Amino acid sequence: MPGTHKYPTISFRISDYERREIDAKVKASGMLKKDYFVRSCIYNRVCVVGKKETIYVLVEELQKLYQGMQQLQEQFLSADIRITSEEMYELQKDYEYMLKAIIWMLDGAKYLWESK
Incomplete structure (x- = not known):
């Protein structure tokens, strides 16, 4: 039957901060967002295998x-600053979320380079 789905949908509201942080972690994981959410909910952590x-x-x-x-x-060096303070704030947040996601992923893989 059109308009019906075999499996139920789960939805929730999150803040912009949470959405951006989740998006960065999903991107760093290399998984589909659906797979990331399912694994995160079921196992309370996501194991990313380096590939x-x-x-x-x-x-x-x-x-x-x-x-x-x-x-x-x-x-900045040319004194020709074309970025607004709001754009700078957004850029700072994007960098922060992506770097936190990369650090999170590397922390999960640190067993690869730590000696026993």
């Missing part, structure tokens, strides 16, 4: 962060 696809996503995100920082540096 090329996951690492490439993180490298791309870090490149974006790096390029954004270079553009800001150029603006």
Whole structure:
């Protein structure tokens, strides 16, 4: 029957801060958002297995962060600042969430480089 789904939908409201932090963690995990939520809810933690696809996503995100920082540096050095304080705040939050997600993921994988 059209309009009906086999499985129920779970929904909830979150703050913008929570949404951005979750989105960063989902992106860092390399999983689909649905899979991230299911694993997080069932197991109370998400184990990310390092694979090329996951690492490439993180490298791309870090490149974006790096390029954004270079553009800001150029603006500050030339005294031609074209970013508003609100845009700067949003950029700061985006960087913060992505870096926290990367640190979270690396913390879960630290067994790979820690000696026993």
